[in-house]
Amino acid sequence: MAARIDVDLQLTVVDGRRSFTLSAAFASDAAFVALYGPSGSGKSLTLQAMAGLLRPTAGHVRVAGRTLFDAATGTDLPPAARRVGYLFQDYALFPHLTVRQNIGFGLTSWHSRRLAPAQQARIETLMQNFGLSAMAESRPQTLSGGQRQRVALARALACEPQLLLLDEPFAALNPMLRDELRLELASACRQAGIPALMITHDVEDALALADEAFVYEEGCIVRRVDLRAGVQVEMRREALTGAAPQAATPLRARLQRMLLGG
Numbered sequence: 090m091a092a093r094i095d096v097d098l099q100l101t102v103v104d105g106r107r108s109f110t111l112s113a114a115f116a117s118d119a120a121f122v123a124l125y126g127p128s129g130s131g132k133s134l135t136l137q138a139m140a141g142l143l144r145p146t147a148g149h150v151r152v153a154g155r156t157l158f159d160a161a162t163g164t165d166l167p168p169a170a171r172r173v174g175y176l177f178q179d180y181a182l183f184p185h186l187t188v189r190q191n192i193g194f195g196l197t198s199w200h201s202r203r204l205a206p207a208q209q210a211r212i213e214t215l216m217q218n219f220g221l222s223a224m225a226e227s228r229p230q231t232l233s234g235g236q237r238q239r240v241a242l243a244r245a246l247a248c249e250p251q252l253l254l255l256d257e258p259f260a261a262l263n264p265m266l267r268d269e270l271r272l273e274l275a276s277a278c279r280q281a282g283i284p285a286l287m288i289t290h291d292v293e294d295a296l297a298l299a300d301e302a303f304v305y306e307e308g309c310i311v312r313r314v315d316l317r318a319g320v321q322v323e324m325r326r327e328a329l330t331g332a333a334p335q336a337a338t339p340l341r342a343r344l345q346r347m348l349l350g351g
């Protein structure tokens with residue numbers, strides 16, 4: 090069983106006359122969790138709040154028994170102390186840094202660019218594990234899409250996180266590369282042995298990778314789908330009535346309907 094993720098977030102973001110309220114709570118012991126839903130439903134805000142890039146007004150974030158944020162007690166760990174790895178949508182690799190420097194970037198600070206021997210050894214091990222050693226001195230623009238994803242993953246794992254946050258890791262990839270990278274990502278996460286939380290718009294991403302999915306609509310989580318057991322729970326209804334999970338056959342089409350709300 091993976092480490093438990095326990096999240097309850099309440100926050101409002103305002104941009105001019107537009108405002109958006111996120112009110113999302115979920116808990117999971119699954120090794121791979123998907124946050125699934127339409128564009129603008131609050132998935133990225135959830136990840137940002139979990140990583141400490143955005144401060145909720147109420148709620149908590151707990152990972153593997155550690156409290157990263159709790160509005161009630163005033164706990165609010167800075168991003169660097171959260172031990173959360175973040176894989177950005179476009180990987181956000183630094184074009185002027187080599188593969189080795191990109192992977193080590195999060196381990197350095199503005200006042201010290203030098204790495205301790207143990208940190209250097211960790212970077213070498215990560216490069217070896219991800220098949221990147223031969224291109225350690227290359228810049229990101231000379232790498233394939235798959236190699237870039239592996240560099241970004243290695244960088245997210247360099248700080249020895251307890252949780253990996255993946256923001257649409259397959260967006261903007263062609264379908265063939267998408268299939269290949271899904272397999273690579275699944276095996277990298279298994280190898281790392283830490284829970285992963287992935288945002289996606291794509292049902293196929295969720296079906297290929299996730300054990301459990303939470304479905305977003307307009308800033309709220311409306312449904313939990315256990316993709317291994319083929320069980321869904323309406324979260325709004327559950328909150329009101331405590332309704333029991335509905336059994337379902339574990340067929341792919343049925344799971345798709347669960348994710349799509351059909």
Ligand SMILES: Nc1ncnc2c1ncn2[C@@H]1O[C@H](COP(=O)(O)OP(=O)(O)OP(=O)(O)O)[C@@H](O)[C@H]1O
Nearest residue numbers: 102103104109127128129130131132133134135290
């Ligand atoms: N910093 C911000 N200030 C104001 N509004 C914001 C901010 N960040 C996001 N929003 C708004 O909050 C809403 C939810 O955004 P969010 O990025 O969480 O959606 P999403 O579900 O991740 O969408 P997508 O799948 O397209 O990335 C959107 O309407 C967005 O415009």
